[in-house]
Amino acid sequence: MKLLIIALFVGAVIALGSIAPTFGSAQLEATLEDATGNALAKMTYQRTIWIDYSDGGNLENILSGKNVTVVFSVDSSAVGMKELIQKINSSIASNDSDAYVSDMSLDYVALMTGRDDKMSIDYKIILRPVIENFVIRDYTGTSPALLDVDWRGFGASGPVEIYTPNHGMMEINLPISLFDKYTPEIAMQLKSSDAGELLTKSIMNANGIRDQPIGNWHFLFDPTGIGVDAAQYGFQTGSVISKYTMGESSLREGIQVEKTNEAMFTIDKTYSIKTFEASDNASLDVVGFATRDSGFFGVTPTAPEGYATTSSEEFPAMVLYGMAGMAALGGVAFMLMSMRKLKKEGKNLQQTGIDPTQLTGVQTSSSSGGYQTVRGEAQVKGLEDYNQHQSYYDDKSQVEEKSETESTSTKGSMPKGWKPEK
Template identity: 45%
Template sequence: MSRTGILVASLAVIMLASTVGPAFAAQMEFRTWVEPGATDEVEIKFQRTVIINYDQGGMLADELRGQKFAKTFTVTSTDPGVNELRDRINYQISQLGSSAAITDVQIDYDTKLTGRGLNTSIDYKIILTMSITNHVLRESSGGNSGLVDMNWRGLAVPDEVTVNAKGIPHEINLPISFIADVAPGLHSAILGSEAETLLNAPIMDASGIKAQPLGNWHFLFDPTGINVDASQYGMYDELAGVVWSSYTMGESSLREGIQTEKEFAASFTTDTTYDLRTIESADAANIFFAGFSNIDVLDNTEVVGVYPEAPEGFATTSTGQFPVMIIYGMAGMAGIGGIAVFIVSEKKRKGDIKAGNVQTGIDPSQLVGADTSTGSGGYKTNRGEAHLKSDDYEHHRSVYDENPQVEQKTEPAPAEETKTEPAPAEETKTEPAPAEETKSDDSASDRGSMPKGWSPE
């Protein structure tokens, strides 16, 4: 039982680890070639939804129903506000103990308010696309791995962030700013309430990505670039001969725990009380390194060691440099899952047998076939059915066997026509009728000729 429990638990871990949320509060994508002095690209997407409920109606409900407002624009480093944001991000990175620096920023802003019958939703989305440098601390050489600084990944921008789009200033970091622009009545009702505090929480906050140690992230690598098929079917020169290592954060697992939505609630009162909620999904991130990588900590700084080739201890195959131990590990995980499923299903089967809930079926050797159809004209269709040798086939005979009986019952029809032939005999029996009529005439004449009162005596 203890072994069975271990196998079942392992299967549960595998299934749980594959569960990933469909949307994220802060989602980061980063890819690096691990080259000193190189500039790589980082994309961080921030999302949040605010919902105002007015099930009981009210003046705000009448004002918001059917309303639709949207604000969408893109700004680059040509705007002074974007450059100010870049400098603030660099300051936050330095506070995290990282030597990395942001050199360029692009902002894509998209926010919409939609008023419905029972609630109003406001969806915020900000995408920061940044160029980062100085994150590669050391290039790989000899038997030493390259080092990549990853302490910068938890950047957060507090307070207001104002940028200019088409000459118009827009504050983008605080949710309440958009409400003040498009729904002044709602903004006035929120001021001074606990809902105002909730709506002043900055949107650009990726601190949850930094809070999760890299050692807890899910690690995978893609050996496509070193596979012999890569050269056979063609591949970009920059990808050929390269293995990509990846780390994923945001999945539910025993290491990271169950990832849940971040939901906060507050209320405010004007003519009536209104409920307000903010909803964000769990933070998530994907980072990729060109080479084989591992996690290390140097002076309280999380770094990733990256080898351009497989380190010593990794086996190779004829297909290239794909690590055999990884293949065995993946096969072992699949085998453990299969064994666990087999044990559970076998236990259930035995339990069903003891309870008498299993249908074992019929031994084919105890069955015999019987024809149920004959040919018609020059065409013959072979049909049949099976029944037990020990059973009386007459009790289960197919309806097809009744057709010959119906045809036999129709054969006596000519005999019925023969029975109609005695009709002339009945006519012969009617011939004596004239004799009876003659006798009656004679007696009548005799009686008529006798004298009145005469008696034969």
Template identity: 40%
Template sequence: MTKAIILTILLAGLIVIGTSAPAWGAQLDTRINPNNAESPFKMSYLKTIFIEYPDGGVLFDALSTSQWIVSGTADSTNPGVQELMSNLNNGIQSDGSQARISDLNVIYEFQLKGRSIQTSIDYRVVLEGTITDYIITEDSQKQLVDLGWRGLTTTSPIQINGIEINIPLGVLETEEPLLYNTFVGTEAESVLNRELINADFILEQPLTNWHFLFDPTGINADASTFGLDASIAGFVVSSWTMGESSIREGRQVERVYEAEVMADELYIIRSVQSTDTANLSSIGFGALDLLDGVEIIGVTPTPPADYMTTSTGGFPIMIIYGMAGLAAVGGIGFFIISSRSMKNQAQGQQGIDPSNLVGYQTSASSGGYQTNRGEAHLKDDTDYNQTRSVYEDMQKETLPQETLPEEIVSTQTMPSAGEDDAACGCAASAEIGSECDCEMQGSCLCDATCQCNADVCKEHVHEMS
């Protein structure tokens, strides 16, 4: 187990070290054409300086509402640009590369913006130029292209049009003398003297760690129908990119430097540079190689016949071995723990002893035939009839006899007529003052309650009484 812990710590250390890398504020974009003697490039450098005044003070009074921009451009005819180009070429040569910058244009912009809690100064310098002498050798099959020039860096002060463009403190000397005098001779001076034009990390990051892709559009038969650029007709285009955080490239973070200055009040100076990014492409299929410690590519018009992958990503072999070792350690640990658990378990018969069971043959199943299935239960005084199959006894259900209800005959009784219900036509005739109907008809149709004075009615009532 001690070895497993040591191996785990070593693997974790490799991952942490592999993902911790410096990041500078440089951004490269270039396309190399091996068929031409020169190719364009563009390099941008970015940095921001923050000046915080949490307790107010003289700088708060001077900067909180201040705002200015200094910008300009210059070409290779400018003495400052010529000095910069010379310094960059010297740096390229010291890196072992034979390439050189033949033309250079400089764009710079510095902007100060004051706020109530802090002031920010943004520095931006863009170099647009031409790189040449990058072809090491060539023949009818391929060209060897030098890529060791990509770390364009200079630590020297560079003044263009009277403006210092490389050392941030120099800009303050001409544009904000109050800030310059406050920070000179303090810890903040070292923060503000860090050069802006620095692309060392782009060179230090091996191209084998960059992401590689190639575009085969140029070798398609019908590519010309889509307005294909003539420079890539018949060629593939290889591309390398860097700048993302990964185990291969390292953890890309902003580069931050900070210092505190105690003058009339406490001031905090913080320098922040964005992460490095780069996009480098070459017309043709590029295969990476090293020549005298300088990274180069061997360029052919098309990829090898057996090359079918359009994206590399050779995962670091040490990481692969480390992951395999960690899996092996985990497996060994699992078997050790399992073995110890088995040793701690009770030995011998587990559960019910078969000698305490008695078996019975199962009776006929629901299909009406005998099966090979059986039943078993513990030996005790319990009657087997309590547990035997329910199919042995067929219980018959009997229904109770139906009883018919007796017929009930109801006897209808006629109501007797009362005095109020008597009907007498003679009375009706008397009410309207007419002659008795019974007398007119010669017979009485009234009942015994008739009180008519006609002779016919009297005789009829007498007969009925």
């Protein structure tokens, strides 16, 4: 019965952890400070695509050995960046947030690598926006500041064209655009095939971060005001930091795994295409002590008096110590149950053979090796005395004695080798 209860508990944990897993391809890092009213953010979008032509065909002839590298960085003055910022602000507004992007830079990397059996295409877009107007209410000394965080899952849908001096006008948000520019002979065929759906999904998508409620994020707080890396983030020494993170597998967030999609498509023959996206994760650093609500943070310069938090979930230290004590008690209970079970089973075991308490030690016979050692032999008590059945050779000398018989002749002996003359 106890084993059944344990098995049900473990099964429940696994089942809860697998409910509604969140997939995505965005990683957000941001620092919020109500005093400045600006949030410095970094959003990274990544995706990898494999096209398999290991069985040969026209794709192998076109893509094998083809290598393309596109790398560039632009700021908000580049052609197309204004339109991209507008798209991102529209995405933020659709999430019921009044925040907006006032300035932004962009880094873009795309690699096409044609191997003998498949081609891999890697996309990476990094946005560094400045977020403004996220402070709903300033701190007054009696009321905490309110910070809006509903802007966190921003992105852009549809084509996004950016001009660069080295590559001209580049569409960066749809994977198929790289084929349009560098392999136009197969781009139209890819679009019209079943692969077209995977190749026309927007790369700049952070819905996973948007859809994960702030209440499920993990909370960390440094109540001491010691910031080892304060200078790195532009903080003054003594600033307390609240950190909210998402992306770790847990009962509340679900299991975070890589998202893959696969499709088969036919051009001159059947090929396969796979897309890979890393799981979403995000980290929001708030200057001050931040408490969370559905879509905003309440922030004060210091933690409330008597507040003690050492790790996530806003658990006070005593609660954590209590949980550790319960875990220790559980371990002790498990050991006692195991010992009790062993003792219970021991009563039903019957010994076979000779009882060790009925054995006694005797000296080893000297007959086997011609000499005796310090080892002994075990003999059962109550049987014949050892001396009555010991080896016959124990009383015999182990060194052979030789004796010469005396001669009875009165004549002298002849020299050795002497023979009478004939």
